[in-house]
Amino acid sequence: MSNKIFILSEKEIKSLIHLDLNLIAEIEKAFVALAKGEVEMPPILSMEMKDQRGEVDVKTAYIKNFDGFAVKISPGFFNNPSLGLPSLNGLMVLFSSKTGLVQSLLLDNGYLTDIRTAAAGAISIKYLSNKNSKSLGIIGSGLQARLQAQAACLVRKFDTITVWGRDQLKAQKCAEDIKSNTNINCKVELNIEKAVKENEVLITTTPSKEYLIKQSWLQQGQHITAMGSDNSEKNEIDPNIFKSIDLFVPDRNSQSKKLGELRTALKENIVKENETFPELGNIIVDPNLGRSSENQITLCDLTGTGVQDTAIATLTDKLAKEKNIGKIIEN
Template identity: 30%
Template sequence: MTLPVFGTAAIERAATPRLVLDAVRGALIAHAERRTSVPPPLHLRFPDADGDCHVKAGRITGAADFTVKIVTGFYRNPGAGLPSNHGVVCVVSARTGRIRAILDDQGLLTAWRTAAAGALITHAMARPDATTLGVFGTGEQARLHIDWLAGLRPIGAVLVHGRSRARTRAFCDELTARGRPARPASAEEAAGADMVITATPATAPVLQAAHVRDGAQVTGIGADMPHKNELPPALFARAGMIATDDHDQCLDHGDFGHAVRAGAAAATGDVPAGLLLSGPVERPAGAVTVADLTGVGALDAALASAVLDELTR
């Protein structure tokens, strides 16, 4: 028996935005309700190449499949004309243990589920009248988060802060050409938006807590390994609500964990992000709200299974 292998072209045809959003929303809710099985992720670092690798597994309770995923991020790759991220997802039957298929997605499903999760949580936690968006980062995740969030709510000005002026300008020009007006901004300007998303591999905070306005929603998605850090502990000290996609992971290697170890937040001061997707969020009036997302294997499992079902329908 030949093992089915599906590439990015087939995956892109099967995975509509609605399918991705529905799978990710359902998996976040299931995880918040403890209806998942998610072992701790495996991390590898490659400092000489400015790279890292994650191996994540997960299953929704009662689902026919589970997945094991390998995904890499090598951040010098764009300089050589290569994408930063790569990966593959193995879909396995939870009833027989046999591998159903390999999704040779080159990291695409991870990118989509990360952006969908960030957009869903940002939309749920932000004020209904929030429109301006500050984005830290100029890579694939920054672009995807803008696109996914714009599919959920109207977005006005997009303020982009990146390490490279030239790359930031090119990124903003591309967004503007696609109908999403954006302009380069200082870190202070970007942090002062109604909604702020940090999508970087930073190892030190990319913004100052004092620059975040009262009533803003800040979502950090880059701190997915212990050495990474995007959001300062002082921001969590200001927060009227803190959401995490996985409590234990965020304590171990998320920005929430950095804040707890710094004494800026209580270890029990977070709420499961998935619970905020089950109904309207009672947002503390005028408060800063923060979401720390480290990536959950159950989301990979839900999305990969949904895509495979479409591919084999």
């Protein structure tokens, strides 16, 4: 008996999966399953190739009652731009949860990761920021800065968006793209302290290895979503911020301790090793665990989870089969 495998190109995947409220709802379901203990998710497998300025991450997760589980391979080779190639690419393989057979090969070049990461950012803002927040600050000017802004505007009605970036020209282009995608006034602020202090919601999207956001800049009622730190060398948030915030929410405690902003707070003995925090899925299940007043300062750390990959790969597979999109091979 042969097994049919769907093979989808990046272009085909982009025709099926979009950054919208439906996708956000699917990623929410994955976080809920994680919170309820309905998930098997091993630690991230990471390998660095320093002589090539390269790295690769492998993530996976099995979610109870899902037809499939995804294995994602994400290489990053940072000399590639000098060769006219993108730094990041990758693919996802969706396997049957019942038989282990390959169901789909998703040649997305990192697109699905980008979109599910932005969706997680929107979820953190939906559940942790003040509902009447009107100003959004974006720290960084890359692709994820654009996507995070777009996603945030799906869950909050912002009046203004501010972009800070090290390169003024890149920041200006980013601001123009965000304005085009959201129809919201978007400006560039070259002073990062001012960009932080003047916005109610902040999203950090950089690969910085030295923290950018200082404790003394925080304002009452602010929410910060930090998504740039996803390995043991990156750090966007001053660890002393953990002394000032009222609520810290990681996507996964164990990952934030090793890869995220919690790692530096542990290293500086600001947070105790045995301390745990409500995860994003816990907040979705019980919003009473989240923000309790408008004056609280909240911080969400997104390191990226395998459940997000399984959720978006499963959705892609479902839509591809419904619309008969992709190349089919029998193996």
